[in-house]
Amino acid sequence: xxxxxxxxxxxxxxxxxxxxxxxxxxxxxxxxxxxxxxxxxxxxxxxxxxxxxxxxxxxxxxxxxxxxxxxxxxxxxxxxxxxxxxxxxxxxxxxxxxxxxxxxxxxxxxxxxxxxxxxxxxxxxxxxxxxxxxxxxxxxxxxxxxxxxxxxxxxxxxxxxxxxxxxxxxxxxxxxxxxxxxxxxxxxxxxxxxxxxxxxxxxxxxxxxxxxxxxxxxxxxxxxxxxxxxxxxxxxxxxxxxxxxxxxxxxxxxxxxxxxxxxxxxxxxxxxxxxxxxxxxxxxxxxxxxxxxxxxxxxxxxxxxxxxxxxxxxxxxxxxxxxxxxxxxxxxxxxxxxxxxxxxxxxxxxxxxxxxxxxxxxxxxxxxxxxxxxxxxxxxxxxxxxxxxxxxxxxxxxxxxxxxxxxxxxxxxxxxxxxxxxxxxxxxxxxxxxxxxxxxxxxxxxxxxxxxxxxxxxxxxxxxxxxxxxxxxxxxxxxxxxxxxxxxxxxxxxxxxxxxxxxxxxxxxxxxxxxxxxxxxxxxxxxxxxxxxxxxxxxxxxxxxxxxxxxxxxxxxxxxxxxxxxxxxxxxxxxxxxxxxx
Amino acid sequence: xxxxxxxxxxxxxxxxxxxxxxxxxxxxxxxxxxxxxxxxxxxxxxxxxxxxxxxxxxxxxxxxxxxxxxxxxxxxxxxxxxxxxxxxxxxxxxxxxxxxxxxxxxxxxxxxxxxxxxxxxxxxxxxxxxxxxxxxxxxxxxxxxxxxxxxxxxxxxxxxxxxxxxxxxxxxxxxxxxxxxxxxxxxxxxxxxxxxxxxxxxxxxxxxxxxxxxxxxxxxxxxxxxxxxxxxxxxxxxxxxxxxxxxxxxxxxxxxxxxxxxxxxxxxxxxxxxxxxxxxxxxxxxxxxxxxxxxxxxxxxxxxxxxxxxxxxxxxxxxxxxxxx
Numbered sequence: 092x093x094x095x096x097x098x099x100x101x102x103x104x105x106x107x108x109x110x111x112x113x114x115x116x117x118x119x120x121x122x123x124x125x126x127x128x129x130x131x132x133x134x135x136x137x138x139x140x141x142x143x144x145x146x147x148x149x150x151x152x153x154x155x156x157x158x159x160x161x162x163x164x165x166x167x168x169x170x171x172x173x174x175x176x177x178x179x180x181x182x183x184x185x186x187x188x189x190x191x192x193x194x195x196x197x198x199x200x201x202x203x204x205x206x207x208x209x210x211x212x213x214x215x216x217x218x219x220x221x222x223x224x225x226x227x228x229x230x231x232x233x234x235x236x237x238x239x240x241x242x243x244x245x246x247x248x249x250x251x252x253x254x255x256x257x258x259x260x261x262x263x264x265x266x267x268x269x270x271x272x273x274x275x276x277x278x279x280x281x282x283x284x285x286x287x288x289x290x291x292x293x294x295x296x297x298x299x300x301x302x303x304x305x306x307x308x309x310x311x312x313x314x315x316x317x318x319x320x321x322x323x324x325x326x327x328x329x330x331x332x333x334x335x336x337x338x339x340x341x342x343x344x345x346x347x348x349x350x351x352x353x354x355x356x357x358x359x360x361x362x363x364x365x366x367x368x369x370x371x372x373x374x375x376x377x378x379x380x381x382x383x384x385x386x387x388x389x390x391x392x393x394x395x396x397x398x399x400x401x402x403x404x405x406x407x408x409x410x411x412x413x414x415x416x417x418x419x420x421x422x423x424x425x426x427x428x429x430x431x432x433x434x435x436x437x438x439x440x441x442x443x444x445x446x447x448x449x450x451x452x453x454x455x456x457x458x459x460x461x462x463x464x465x466x467x468x469x470x471x472x473x474x475x476x477x478x479x480x481x482x483x484x485x486x487x488x489x490x491x492x493x494x495x496x497x498x499x500x501x502x503x504x505x506x507x508x509x510x511x512x513x514x515x516x517x518x519x520x521x522x523x524x525x526x527x528x529x530x531x532x533x534x535x536x537x538x539x540x541x542x543x544x545x546x547x548x549x550x551x552x553x554x555x556x557x558x559x560x561x562x563x564x565x566x567x568x569x570x571x572x573x574x575x576x577x578x579x580x581x582x583x584x585x586x587x588x589x590x591x592x593x594x595x596x597x598x599x600x601x602x603x604x605x606x607x608x609x610x611x612x613x614x615x616x617x618x619x620x621x622x623x624x625x626x627x628x629x630x631x632x633x634x635x636x637x638x639x640x641x642x643x644x645x646x647x648x649x650x651x652x653x654x655x656x657x658x659x660x661x662x663x664x665x666x667x668x669x670x671x672x673x
Numbered sequence: 674x675x676x677x678x679x680x681x682x683x684x685x686x687x688x689x690x691x692x693x694x695x696x697x698x699x700x701x702x703x704x705x706x707x708x709x710x711x712x713x714x715x716x717x718x719x720x721x722x723x724x725x726x727x728x729x730x731x732x733x734x735x736x737x738x739x740x741x742x743x744x745x746x747x748x749x750x751x752x753x754x755x756x757x758x759x760x761x762x763x764x765x766x767x768x769x770x771x772x773x774x775x776x777x778x779x780x781x782x783x784x785x786x787x788x789x790x791x792x793x794x795x796x797x798x799x800x801x802x803x804x805x806x807x808x809x810x811x812x813x814x815x816x817x818x819x820x821x822x823x824x825x826x827x828x829x830x831x832x833x834x835x836x837x838x839x840x841x842x843x844x845x846x847x848x849x850x851x852x853x854x855x856x857x858x859x860x861x862x863x864x865x866x867x868x869x870x871x872x873x874x875x876x877x878x879x880x881x882x883x884x885x886x887x888x889x890x891x892x893x894x895x896x897x898x899x900x901x902x903x904x905x906x907x908x909x910x911x912x913x914x915x916x917x918x919x920x921x922x923x924x925x926x927x928x929x930x931x932x933x934x935x936x937x938x939x940x941x942x943x944x945x946x947x948x949x950x951x952x953x954x955x956x957x958x959x960x961x962x963x964x965x966x967x968x969x970x971x972x973x974x975x976x977x978x979x980x981x982x983x984x985x986x987x988x989x990x991x992x993x994x995x996x997x998x
Contacts (some may be wrong), residue, residue, distance in 0.1 A: 139809055141816060193710060193808045194989070198982055200712075201818070204935060205976040206940040212972045326820055333813060369829065377821025384814050385802045391916060 093258060096239075103243040109223035113239035115351055117311050120246030121304050123347035127253055129332040130343045131535045135266060137273025138295040140198035141325045142183070144205045149175040149322030154211065155315045157222040165229055169306050175303025181422035184294035188287045195294075203322050210317040222316025226499055229310045235538045242311050244490030252341055252467060253300065256537040261340075262485060263536040263545060263547070264529045265523075269293060271512055271523050277474060280494040282503075283527030283590055292533055323373055327354070330380045336390025338514075345392050397544035400442045404516065404566040410543075414526050417591050418619030421451040425592055425623050426502075432482035440466040442647045444480075448592065453614060453624045455634040455655075460669055465507060467644065468596055472504050473497040478634050483591065484547035500528040503590030505581035507597045507627075513570035517561060520569045521552035524587035555587035556580075559613060574601040582613070593617070595626040599633045611637045635659070643667070681848040682964045688853050688922070689936075690960020691860035695915050696937025697952040698867065699908035701944065705884035706904035707897075708799050708808050712815040714912050714937070716822035718786050721913040721921030723830045723927065725784035726837050731774050732886070735829030740766065740787055743794035750797060759794065766840055792909025793902050801898055819931065826927030834929075839921035841975055856918045863911055871967025880904065936963070943985045946954045955985075 095618045106112045125143050133139045140146075153175050154168025159639040183202055187195040210217050217223065228237040229245070236242045259265045268289055271279035276286045309315050318324075327350065335346020354372055361371035387394060419425070426448035433441040441463045448454050456464050470477045473494040481490045489497050503524070511520050527547040531541035559579040564572065573578060578598050585593050598614075599607050607630070614637060618624055628634055634641065643651040643658055645667040651658045658664050696714055704709045719738045727734035744763035748756045766786060773779035799814060806814075841851035870877040883890040883900035891897060916925070938961050943955030962981060965972035975990070 133809070135689055137807075137809065139813065186983065186990060189990045190986065192940070193812060194986060196809065196812055197710065197938060198986060201935060201939060201979040204932075205979040208976040212976070254768065323820060326816055329813060330817070371824055373820040374824035374828070377817040377819070377824065380817030381799055381814060381821070382808060384806075384817070385799070388803070388806070388810065535686075 093545055096254050099247045100244060101249065101458050103240055106243075107196040107240055110239060113243055115355065117239055117246050118244045118352045119348055120243065120250045121308050121311070121345055122328065122351050122640075123250055124253060124304040124307070125247075125301050125328045125527050126332040126335075126343045126347045127257060128252075128297035128304075129329060130257060130337060130340060131260070131293050131300070133268075133271075133298045133329075133332065133354040134337040134339065134343070135261065135269040135273070135540055136290060137269075138251065138290060138294070138327065139196045140199045140294070140297065141196055141322060141329065142179075142203040142206075143297070143328050144320045144322070144324035145199075145203045146176045146179060146298045146301035147208060147308060147314075147324075148210060148307030148317070149179055150302035151309035151315045151320065152217060152223075152305075153302075154306050154309050155226055156411050157587040158227050159223050159225060165227060165306075165310060172306045173299055176298045180295045180298025181291075184291045184298075188290040200322065203317075203325055207317055207321050210320065212311065218316070220318075222314060226315070228313065232400075234466070236310075239311075246307055246311070249303070251615035254344070255539070257340055258537045259541070260536050263541055264291075264526050264531060265289070265533065265536050267519055267523050268526055270515060274512045275510045277494065278506065278512075279523070281472065281474075281498055281500045281510075282523055282584070283491075283495050284399075285495045292572070296533060296537075323376075326373075326380075327376060330376045334379060334383050334390055336392030338389055339392055339396075341396075342390050342392030343584070346390065349391075349398075350580065355386065356397060385511055404518075406551045406565060407518070407546060407549035409498055409546055409550050411554050412525060412547045413587075415589065419591075419621075421621075422449050424448070425485055426471070426625065427449050427483045427484075428467070428471055429481045431467060431482070432478045433466055433470055433475065434478055439647050441477075444644065444647075444649050446642050446649070446652070448623055449623050450623050451618055452639040453618050453626065455641045456625065456627045456644065457629070457631070457634060458643060458650075460629075461646075462644040462667075463647040465596065466629055466647075467502075468594060472502065472594060497588070497592060498588065499585055501590050502592045502594065503585030503588045503593040505578065505596055505598060507600070509574070509577040509581050511569040511577055511580065513568065515569055515574065516565065517567050517569050518549060518552055518556065518565040520549050520580060521555055521583045521587050521638060525589075526550050526556070528589050539577055552583075552587045557584045558586055560609075575606040578602065579610070586617075589620065592623045593625070595624060597628050598626055599628050599630045608631050677847075678968070682968055683961070684848050684853070685831055686961035686964030687957065688730060688856055688960070689963060690957035691857060692915050692919055692933065692956075693937045693940045693955045693959050694956030695860055695863055696934055697940035697944065697956050698949060699865070699911045700934075700937060700941045701952050702867075702884075703904045703908045704941075706880060707796070707800065709796075709810075709901075710808070710813045710815055711908060712812070712819040712934065713795070714908060715821050715934030716819060716826060716927075716933070717792055717909050717930070718916035718919075719826060719925055719927060719930035720791065720822075720934060721784045721916035722837055723826070723835065724787055724915075724924040725780050725837050725882040725920075726925070727918065728770065728773050728780040728783060729777060729832070729837070733770055733774075734787075735825070736787060736791065737766070737770050738830075740791040740794060743791065745860040746967060747794045747797045750802070754985075759797075762790055775874045781917060784917060785910070788913035788916075789906050790913070792905045796901055796905040797898075801901060823927060823931060830927050832927070834923045834924040834926040835920070837920050840918070840953050845924045850922065852921050856915075856922070859914060859918055863914075867907075868950075876903070924992075932975060938982055939978060942982060943969050 102116055103113060106116055123564060125147060128143055150172035154165055154174035157163045157171055158165050183198060187198050204568055211220050228235045234273060236245055268279055268284040272284060272286055280286055315530035331346040331350045332343050332517050336342025357372040357375050425445050429445050431444045433442055444467055469475045471482055473492050476491045484500050484502055487500060527545050529548050531544055535541045553565060556565055559582055561576060561583060598610060602610060611633060614624055638655055641655050641658045642649060643664050650667060651661045652665045699714060700711050703709055724736045744759045746814040747759040769783045773783040786967050799818060803810060841855055844850045845854060871881055878902050879895045881904060883895050885896055887897055933983040940956035940959050941952050944952030959978060959981060963974055963978050966977045
């Protein structure tokens with residue numbers, strides 16, 4: 092089915108009597124390649140770049156210099172061009188992927204402008220604004236690609252390859268992780284995704300794709316000058332992607348096709364309309380972009396897609412990922428916090444809190460609102476670093492480690508407000524949990540060599556869904572689930588991750604009485620199987636019937652610890668909860 | 674390099690630096706309150722002197738019609754009494770422009786008010802309907818508006834550069850014109866004025882509160898839309914005055930605002946987009962760096978400024994935690 096994309100290759104044949112449209116077809120293939128690079132960045136990764144034209148420029152100028160000035164083969168030019176664009180991506184990304192989301196796009200604007208100025212001013216190297224002329228045509232298998240007809244096959248073939256490769260990426264652990272990062276970096280990191288590293292890889296992929304497009308552009312026109320690599324051009328590609336719908340591959344292609352046609356038409360029409368010459372199409376780009384962002388923020392494709400018949404998803408079958416059996420002695424300490432302390436400004440949220448979690452038990456952390464339970468939880472999971480104190484997981488110190496390093500050691504968590512990814516299916520949300528148990532990197536995924544591992548990951552996720560009783564909803568979108576089932580979904584995700592220590596943040600909040608009983612049954616049976624559970628909750632009824640031991644916090648300090656019966660009788664606890672005089 | 678040249682470069686650097694600083698202040702303010710990175714600030718800045726020149730020549734600038742068109746949209750988006758501001762403001766603006774065609778003093782005021790009205794209308798028409806959008810979506814919108822306004826600037830004013838007569842002619846010493854002194858004085862006054870506004874006035878404090886915690890501010894009865902409109906008004910005012918004062922020194926043309934704004938950005942990024950004082954210091958640094966690089970490598974000065982981003986981003990990157998909630 093997906094190989095139907097190769098039908099694109101029939102387009103040059105259909106358009107062969109119209110040389111003008113063949114030229115447009117080439118521009119479509121090149122623009123679509125750049126716009127697809129923005130699908131990786133913006134659609135999947137939630138970043139963006141205003142420098143894709145500059146990356147193109149790297150590819151174009153590299154091959155122009157190698158072939159025109161050096162007289163070498165264009166394929167050497169391609170190699171150098173890819174290398175240069177990757178280097179630029181490494182520099183730009185390396186400096187910004189750890190920062191808040193807006194620094195990356197902002198710095199890409201600045202670098203785009205700077206490189207454009209350099210291309211115009213380094214006259215000795217680049218020929219300045221006159222550019223470099225007489226690039227040799229590409230020769231493939233002895234056939235010179237010197238006409239728009241022949242060239243279109245190359246451009247479209249590469250485009251289809253990337254459409255397929257990015258389709259693979261979307262249906263892989265990396266695609267899920269990128270989508271998760273966009274929605275919620277903390278949740279992604281809690282399942283082993285290293286946000287900075289993954290963002291950087293996506294940025295490199297996008298830079299390389301744009302560099303390749305630049306190479307194609309240069310050998311198509313056989314002439315390079317700075318104009319097509321300006322900020323305006325970068326924005327044009329972004330407009331294409333956003334207008335069509337940057338969240339999906341067909342959307343990006345739709346936008347590229349529309350705007351490649353529109354651009355030409357605008358260039359003819361606007362000067363007539365305004366009575367003078369100039370780059371007036373930028374006005375239209377800007378206003379179209381503004382209109383789309385307000386009226387159809389997801390682009391045009393989702394509006395069309397609704398009218399198309401929807402394919403049914405398939406439930407995974409077959410074997411799951413290899414399981415490590417839950418072993419170790421019951422009662423041994425698996426998680427230990429010693430003297431944890433955290434202050435926010437003048438507020439001491441957690442002061443000298445120690446606790447031990449023993450294998451196979453359910454330990455509840457309770458306390459009134461603002462007692463510091465959630466902060467303690469975040470200190471243990473690495474979401475925030477403690478000011479003092481230590482945390483040990485299965486004998487290893489994890490104090491101050493980021494969540495994506497703690498998770499693979501065997502700790503899975505859920506969130507107080509479910510951190511789900513609404514546009515992913517229930518099954519895919521759970522499959523994110525298997526990220527740290529799977530290995531496929533960008534090369535395998537893009538080439539589609541991850542199929543077996545992916546099938547096993549989905550099977551593992553499906554089994555975890557069965558465990559919590561949500562298997563019937565596996566193909567629903569996660570946003571459709573009511574609150575109670577979202578909490579179960581989070582537990583399934585933690586189970587799919589293979590972690591043996593589960594930290595559940597208010598799993599009972601928002602559940603009806605019947606759902607709470609089911610939750611209690613599920614947690615008890617998990618503990619019997621050897622899972623170890625630490626949970627934070629308010630609901631005394633739930634906890635008293637469920638927990639083996641209870642730790643009570645108030646004003647940031649631990650005030651009591653013991654079995655539910657013991658703490659219920661504790662005068663300090665009664666005072667904290669009921670305001671009785673101690 | 675001798676002492677005279679050094680002096681000239683320093684003066685030049687400080688003069689440009691304070692303008693970048695004002696733009697940076699405006700951008701930090703708008704970002705803090707609305708999460709919008711105001712890329713089109715450069716266009717707003719250039720619209721002021723260009724509209725002024727058009728008025729002096731007895732013509733009505735196209736920016737007026739743009740502002741009025743956005744004003745109509747703004748009025749359509751409002752309900753009930755909210756329509757009063759855009760409608761009365763638009764009519765007032767039109768009247769002022771008709772009166773100002775002969776009078777230079779009124780022309781300054783008209784050009785400035787035009788930019789403020791346009792700035793607020795831009796927020797109301799383009800950004801506010803996107804409420805709750807991500808920083809990224811706002812940024813894409815801002816960049817789209819930048820290219821649209823720049824293109825419209827070309828339509829309205831053509832590609833030529835214009836040099837309006839300075840407000841204060843003559844030079845204090847060689848290399849320092851009275852107009853340059855005026856720029857410095859305005860920068861000082863603007864910084865002082867902003868400080869007093871935020872420290873002393875209730876509305877200024879409300880704006881800071883809205884910047885700090887939008888939900889909290891809302892619960893206390895501060896409407897985020899209002900805070901956003903005021904932030905845009907202040908930013909456009911700063912941009913408009915800077916443009917009017919700067920144009921006699923560096924010329925004005927439709928495309929020039931973007932570079933100035935971008936350097937304001939670099940300054941704002943040096944301050945991490947959060948700190949006003951660091952952004953100001955960063956702006957002076959950008960101005961001086963630029964003035965010295967233009968002495969040594971003038972063709973590349975515009976490109977070299979962006980090199981300053983490397984150490985700034987690197988330092989912030991080291992401080993950042995990889996995961997933000």
